[in-house]
Amino acid sequence: VRDEHLAAVLRGEEFLLFDGAMGTQLQARGLAAGELPELLCLTNPAEIREVHASYVSAGAEVVTTNTFGANAAKLGDAASVEHVFSAAVACAREAGARYVAADLGPTGQLLEPMGPLPFDDAYDLFAEQVRAADAAGADLFVIETMTDLAEAKAALLAVRENSDLPAFVTMTFGEDGRTFLGTTPEAAAVTLSSLGADAVGINCGLGPAAVAPLVKRMLPWASCPVMAQANAGLPHVVDGVTTYDVGPEEYAAAVADMLDAGVTVFGGCCGTTPEHISRERELLTGRMPAARHVHDSFAVSSAQAICSLDYGQVGVIGERINPTGKRLMKEALRSGDHDYVMNMAIEQGRAGAQILDVNAGLPEIDERAVMCQLVSELQGVSTLPLQIDAADPAVIEAAVRSYPGKALVNSTNGKAQTMADVLPIVKHYGCAVVGLTLDEDGIPATAEGRLAVARKIVRECEQLGIPRHDVVIDCLTMAASTDQTQPKAILDAIRLVKQELPGVRTVLGVSNVSFGLPFRPLVNGTFLAAAFSAGLDLAIINPCLTRMMDVVDSWRVLSGEDESAQYFVANYAERSDRSPAQALPVEKA
Amino acid sequence: VRDEHLAAVLRGEEFLLFDGAMGTQLQARGLAAGELPELLCLTNPAEIREVHASYVSAGAEVVTTNTFGANAAKLGDAASVEHVFSAAVACAREAGARYVAADLGPTGQLLEPMGPLPFDDAYDLFAEQVRAADAAGADLFVIETMTDLAEAKAALLAVRENSDLPAFVTMTFGEDGRTFLGTTPEAAAVTLSSLGADAVGINCGLGPAAVAPLVKRMLPWASCPVMAQANAGLPHVVDGVTTYDVGPEEYAAAVADMLDAGVTVFGGCCGTTPEHISRERELLTGRMPAARHVHDSFAVSSAQAICSLDYGQVGVIGERINPTGKRLMKEALRSGDHDYVMNMAIEQGRAGAQILDVNAGLPEIDERAVMCQLVSELQGVSTLPLQIDAADPAVIEAAVRSYPGKALVNSTNGKAQTMADVLPIVKHYGCAVVGLTLDEDGIPATAEGRLAVARKIVRECEQLGIPRHDVVIDCLTMAASTDQTQPKAILDAIRLVKQELPGVRTVLGVSNVSFGLPFRPLVNGTFLAAAFSAGLDLAIINPCLTRMMDVVDSWRVLSGEDESAQYFVANYAERSDRSPAQALPVEKA
Ligand SMILES: [Zn+2]
Ligand SMILES: [Zn+2]
Ligand SMILES: [Zn+2]
Structure with a gap:
C-alpha cells in the first residue's frame, strides 16, 4: 500500500476521493473520443493530463487512468496493452495525482455460459492489463462498470494473482436494483469482499439519488470499505449531445446521505465534472467516516x-x-x-x-x-x-x-x-x-x-x-x-x-x-x-420430503425467524393430519 | 426412637432381627388359637410370654405383639382395643424383648371401591390401635401381611398421625410377584417409603427362596431399610395339621442371599421357629449391611x-x-x-x-x-x-x-x-x-x-x-x-x-x-x-394424537431409551408417509 493515508482508507478509517468523468471533459474540450478513447493517452497525452489535472485541482486524491477498454481484445493491433497503460499511468502521474488508479473495464464480451468468452480467457485479458499497470507504476486498481459477477471475479483474481496493489471493484446497477445479469448489491458485496476486494461499490448506470439506496444495501455485507461513483443523473440526448442534469449541489446531497450511512470512498462517473468533485471534497473535509454495522452472519x-x-x-x-x-x-x-x-x-x-x-x-x-x-x-x-x-x-x-x-x-x-x-x-x-x-x-x-x-x-x-x-x-x-x-x-x-x-x-x-x-x-x-x-x-x-420441511417451517415459527408466523400461516392453514385419533368404545369400570 | 441401635437400624447401618411365628408355637403348645387369637394375651398371657421369650432366647431383638387382628371391628364386644394392646405389649415386654413391635394386621374387610370399608373408616380402626399401642409403651409398629396398598397406606398414616414411633410396613406377595390386589414390589416400595415408612418389605405368603427375588426388586426403590419375614415355605396340610417344610438351614440360605443384596431387617413368618431365628442371628453376627444402590430416578x-x-x-x-x-x-x-x-x-x-x-x-x-x-x-x-x-x-x-x-x-x-x-x-x-x-x-x-x-x-x-x-x-x-x-x-x-x-x-x-x-x-x-x-x-x-407419540417414540430411539430400537421397529415397520414427494416435470435450462 502506497502510504499511511491509503492504508487508513482500506481500514475504513479515512475517506478517499476519486475523480470524475473523463469522456464528458474530453467532449467539452472538443475531442471526439472515437472507438478507442484509450488511444488518446498515446495520441493526445496533454489533453488527458489536463483533464486529470482539473480533477486534482478540484480535490480528487485518485486519478483514474484512461484505460477502461485497454485490453488486448479491444486494442487489437492498434496498440499494445503495455504501451497504453504505460502512457496512461504517466499522464495521471504527471497531472499531480496523489494516487494513480489503473482502470479496468469489462472485456466487452459476454462470458460463458451466456456468451463465447471462457472465464480463463477473460482472466488472461485482465491479467495482461494488471501486469502492465503494475509495471507502469499504478498505485491501485479500480475494476468498474461490471455487470457480470463472474467477470468482476476474473478481474479481481487477475489483480490479486498478478500484483500486490489494492483492488477496488464497482458494479453497475439498473433501476430494478440488479446488474444487467441480475446480481443484487448484496451478492456483489458478499462475493467480492470475501474474494479480497479492498473496496466494493457501485459506479455508473444511475444518478446519485438512485445509487444511494443500492450502495446502502451493500454496506452491511461488505467486510471492506464501500464506494460510490454515480453518474450525474440519467443521460439524455439534447441536440445530438448526451447530457446529464444533476448538478454539483444535487449530487452532493445524495453523497451526504451515503456519507451518513457509512460509505467512505467517493468520486464521480459519467457527466460529473471537477465542480462535482470539488463539492464532494467540501463535504468530506473535517468529517470522520460514519459508524457502520457489518453483519457477521x-x-x-x-x-x-x-x-x-x-x-x-x-x-x-x-x-x-x-x-x-x-x-x-x-x-x-x-x-x-x-x-x-x-x-x-x-x-x-x-x-x-x-x-x-x-x-x-x-x-x-x-x-x-x-x-x-x-x-x-x-x-x-x-x-x-x-x-x-x-x-x-x-x-x-x-x-x-x-x-x-x-x-x-x-x-x-x-x-x-x-x-x-x-x-x-x-x-x-x-x-x-x-x-x-x-x-x-x-x-x-x-x-x-x-x-x-x-x-x-x-x-x-x-x-x-x-x-x-x-x-x-x-x-x-x-x-x-x-x-x-x-x-x-x-x-x-x-x-x-x-x-x-x-x-x-x-x-x-x-x-x-x-x-x-x-x-x-x-x-x-x-x-x-x-x-x-x-x-x-x-x-x-x-x-x-414433506416431513423435513414441516420441521424446518415449524421450527422457524418457534425460533421467531418466521416473524408473526406469516409464512407458516400462509402455507399450512389448509393442512392437518388426515387420521385424527378415533374415540375408542367406552369400557365400563 | 428408643435407642442408638434402633436409630442406626433406621439409617440402614445396622441389622435388626424380629421374631418368628406365634401361631406355630401356640399350636406346638397345644393351644387352639380360636377365632380371636389376640384374646390369648388376656386369657393366657403366660403362654404368650413363653413364646416371646423363646424368640428372645433365640436372638430376636424385636418381639411382635400378638395383636394381628386386634382392631375394634374384629374384637367387637369381646375386648377393647386398649385392653388387648395393653396386655399384648406387657407380654412382650415381660418376655425380655429389647424392642416391642406393635403388630397391625389388615382390618379384615375390603376397602372401597373393591369392598364396603371407606378409607377413613380403615384409618380410624388403625388409629385406635396405634393410640392404644403407643399408650401401652410399644417401641415401634409393624404393619404386616398387607395385600391392599390403600389399606397399608391407611395404617401407615394412622401411625404417623397418631404416634412418633417408627413404622415398619410389609406386604404379602403371591407366586405371580404381586399382592392379592395386584401391587408389585416396586409399587409398594415407592409408595410406602415415600409416605414415610421406616422400613418396607415382605412378609408371609411365600417361602424365603420365593421372597428373595421379590424383596430384591424393592431394594432399589425404597429410600428406607428393606425387610423380609418369609414363611417357612408354602403351607401344606398333613393329617389335618398345617405344616411348613423349610428348615432353619434352608431358610438361612435364602436369608444369606437377601443379606448379600442389602436387606437389613429379618425375622420369620408362618412356620418359623426359634431355631430359624437362632440360625438367622448366627448369619448376622459379625457382618455389616451390604452396600445397596437406591435409584434417584x-x-x-x-x-x-x-x-x-x-x-x-x-x-x-x-x-x-x-x-x-x-x-x-x-x-x-x-x-x-x-x-x-x-x-x-x-x-x-x-x-x-x-x-x-x-x-x-x-x-x-x-x-x-x-x-x-x-x-x-x-x-x-x-x-x-x-x-x-x-x-x-x-x-x-x-x-x-x-x-x-x-x-x-x-x-x-x-x-x-x-x-x-x-x-x-x-x-x-x-x-x-x-x-x-x-x-x-x-x-x-x-x-x-x-x-x-x-x-x-x-x-x-x-x-x-x-x-x-x-x-x-x-x-x-x-x-x-x-x-x-x-x-x-x-x-x-x-x-x-x-x-x-x-x-x-x-x-x-x-x-x-x-x-x-x-x-x-x-x-x-x-x-x-x-x-x-x-x-x-x-x-x-x-x-x-399420532404426531405427538411419533415424536416420543422416535426420540426414544435417538436417546437410546428404546434399546436397539426394539419398540420402534416393532411398531413402525409398517408405517410411512402416505404422500411421498412427486418428481416435478423436467424444465430445461
Ligand atoms: Zn459512467
Ligand atoms: Zn447484523
Ligand atoms: Zn405368615
Whole structure:
C-alpha cells in the first residue's frame, strides 16, 4: 500500500476521493473520443493530463487512468496493452495525482455460459492489463462498470494473482436494483469482499439519488470499505449531445446521505465534472467516516442472491445432487443427462432449499470436468448458492474459481494434510467452508472429542484469515442403529461447538441417523428438531420430503425467524393430519 | 426412637432381627388359637410370654405383639382395643424383648371401591390401635401381611398421625410377584417409603427362596431399610395339621442371599421357629449391611405399578382428563358421566401415556368430591399413576390421602403462600410435585427468571425434606403467537434448570405453544422434540394424537431409551408417509 493515508482508507478509517468523468471533459474540450478513447493517452497525452489535472485541482486524491477498454481484445493491433497503460499511468502521474488508479473495464464480451468468452480467457485479458499497470507504476486498481459477477471475479483474481496493489471493484446497477445479469448489491458485496476486494461499490448506470439506496444495501455485507461513483443523473440526448442534469449541489446531497450511512470512498462517473468533485471534497473535509454495522452472519452467494443466516436462523441445504446411494443420479452423471440434475435443482429450490449441494464424485467420470460443467449449467436454472462437495482439492479449486459467487466448500476436516490442501483454496477464493469433526484418529465418539477437532479446524482457519462466520462445523451424524449413544453425542457436540466457539456455525446431514430403521423421515424429522434446539444452523436434507420441511417451517415459527408466523400461516392453514385419533368404545369400570 | 441401635437400624447401618411365628408355637403348645387369637394375651398371657421369650432366647431383638387382628371391628364386644394392646405389649415386654413391635394386621374387610370399608373408616380402626399401642409403651409398629396398598397406606398414616414411633410396613406377595390386589414390589416400595415408612418389605405368603427375588426388586426403590419375614415355605396340610417344610438351614440360605443384596431387617413368618431365628442371628453376627444402590430416578406409583424415569428417559403424561377448553369433558363432569372419563383413561393408556392427569376444576361442580370419585374409579380401569391436578390445597389433600400410590401433585409455584399451602401436603403424603415457574411477579419472561423461581421452589422443597428427584419444574409454555421469543426462552429455561439444579426433573404441557396457529400438532411435535433435546423429562400431551407419540417414540430411539430400537421397529415397520414427494416435470435450462 502506497502510504499511511491509503492504508487508513482500506481500514475504513479515512475517506478517499476519486475523480470524475473523463469522456464528458474530453467532449467539452472538443475531442471526439472515437472507438478507442484509450488511444488518446498515446495520441493526445496533454489533453488527458489536463483533464486529470482539473480533477486534482478540484480535490480528487485518485486519478483514474484512461484505460477502461485497454485490453488486448479491444486494442487489437492498434496498440499494445503495455504501451497504453504505460502512457496512461504517466499522464495521471504527471497531472499531480496523489494516487494513480489503473482502470479496468469489462472485456466487452459476454462470458460463458451466456456468451463465447471462457472465464480463463477473460482472466488472461485482465491479467495482461494488471501486469502492465503494475509495471507502469499504478498505485491501485479500480475494476468498474461490471455487470457480470463472474467477470468482476476474473478481474479481481487477475489483480490479486498478478500484483500486490489494492483492488477496488464497482458494479453497475439498473433501476430494478440488479446488474444487467441480475446480481443484487448484496451478492456483489458478499462475493467480492470475501474474494479480497479492498473496496466494493457501485459506479455508473444511475444518478446519485438512485445509487444511494443500492450502495446502502451493500454496506452491511461488505467486510471492506464501500464506494460510490454515480453518474450525474440519467443521460439524455439534447441536440445530438448526451447530457446529464444533476448538478454539483444535487449530487452532493445524495453523497451526504451515503456519507451518513457509512460509505467512505467517493468520486464521480459519467457527466460529473471537477465542480462535482470539488463539492464532494467540501463535504468530506473535517468529517470522520460514519459508524457502520457489518453483519457477521454466515453468508454465501450465487451470482444473483445471497443466502445469509443471522444467529438463530436456520438454513436448508438440498442434498439431492449427489450420486452417493442414488441410482438415478449416478446414471444421469454417467450418461451426461444433466437435465435430470437441473430438475433436481429446480425441485429442491421450489421445496425450500436455500443452498444446493453439488457432488459429482463418481470414479468412472471426470469429476473435475463434470463438476465445473454442473456448476456452470446450474446458474441457468437456479439462483441458489452452491455447496461444492468434493474430496479432491483440485476439483474444489476448479469449481470455486469460476463460480460466480461465494461458494460453501464441503469439506475440510481436522487432518493436517486436508487442512493444508483445502483451507488455502477456501481463503484464496473467499469461500465458506464445512469442517468435519474427524481427524487422523477417525471420528471421536464423544461430544468433547468432536469439539476438540472443531477447535483445531477453527484455529487453522483463523490463522489463514478465514473468519469464524465462514466456518461451518459438521459434527457428523452416525446411525443410531450402529451406536445408540451417538445421536445424543452429536446433539451435545453441536451445543458445545456453538457455546465454546462463538461465531462458528454448524451443519449436519441428518438422514444418516435413521439408517437401518423403519419410517426414516419420522426419525430424521425428530432428530432435526432436536438438532435445531441444540443450535444447528444448516441442515443438509432432502427438502422434497414433506416431513423435513414441516420441521424446518415449524421450527422457524418457534425460533421467531418466521416473524408473526406469516409464512407458516400462509402455507399450512389448509393442512392437518388426515387420521385424527378415533374415540375408542367406552369400557365400563 | 428408643435407642442408638434402633436409630442406626433406621439409617440402614445396622441389622435388626424380629421374631418368628406365634401361631406355630401356640399350636406346638397345644393351644387352639380360636377365632380371636389376640384374646390369648388376656386369657393366657403366660403362654404368650413363653413364646416371646423363646424368640428372645433365640436372638430376636424385636418381639411382635400378638395383636394381628386386634382392631375394634374384629374384637367387637369381646375386648377393647386398649385392653388387648395393653396386655399384648406387657407380654412382650415381660418376655425380655429389647424392642416391642406393635403388630397391625389388615382390618379384615375390603376397602372401597373393591369392598364396603371407606378409607377413613380403615384409618380410624388403625388409629385406635396405634393410640392404644403407643399408650401401652410399644417401641415401634409393624404393619404386616398387607395385600391392599390403600389399606397399608391407611395404617401407615394412622401411625404417623397418631404416634412418633417408627413404622415398619410389609406386604404379602403371591407366586405371580404381586399382592392379592395386584401391587408389585416396586409399587409398594415407592409408595410406602415415600409416605414415610421406616422400613418396607415382605412378609408371609411365600417361602424365603420365593421372597428373595421379590424383596430384591424393592431394594432399589425404597429410600428406607428393606425387610423380609418369609414363611417357612408354602403351607401344606398333613393329617389335618398345617405344616411348613423349610428348615432353619434352608431358610438361612435364602436369608444369606437377601443379606448379600442389602436387606437389613429379618425375622420369620408362618412356620418359623426359634431355631430359624437362632440360625438367622448366627448369619448376622459379625457382618455389616451390604452396600445397596437406591435409584434417584423420578418415580410415581399407582397401586399396581410404578412409572419411573432414569436420567435421560422421557415420560408421557396424558392431558385429556381435564375440562379446560374441552366441551365434552365439561359435560361429562357436570352430568357425572364418568364412563366418558374412564374411556379417556383407557384410550390414553393404550396410546402410550405413562401417567394420567386428573383435573376436575369446574366451578359448578364439587371439585373435591368429584376428584376423589374419579381417583377412586380410575383404579378400576387403569394401572397408570395419577397426576392430581388442582389449585385448591384441600382438593389436593383429599385426593392424595386415599390415593393408593404415590401421586404427582400439579402444582405448586414460587408464591410463598402457595408453597406454604401445598408443599407440606406433598411432604406428608410422600408425593412428587410439579413446580410452576411463576411467583408473585407473574411468569418471568426470560430463562434466567424462570430458573430463579425454580431455585426458590427447590430450596423450599429441600427444607421440607422433599428430595430433588420428586421435584418437577414446569417452565410454562406460552403461545408463540403471543410472544415469539417465548419458545426459545422456555427451551433455554429447561436447559438451565437441568444444568443448574441437577437431580430436578422438568415437565411441560407443550400444546399451548401453538395456540392461534394452523396445523397445531406439527408445531407441537417440533416443539416437543426440541424440548426433549433441551432436557425435558415429562411431556404433558394428548397421546392419542399420532404426531405427538411419533415424536416420543422416535426420540426414544435417538436417546437410546428404546434399546436397539426394539419398540420402534416393532411398531413402525409398517408405517410411512402416505404422500411421498412427486418428481416435478423436467424444465430445461
Ligand atoms: Zn459512467
Ligand atoms: Zn447484523
Ligand atoms: Zn405368615
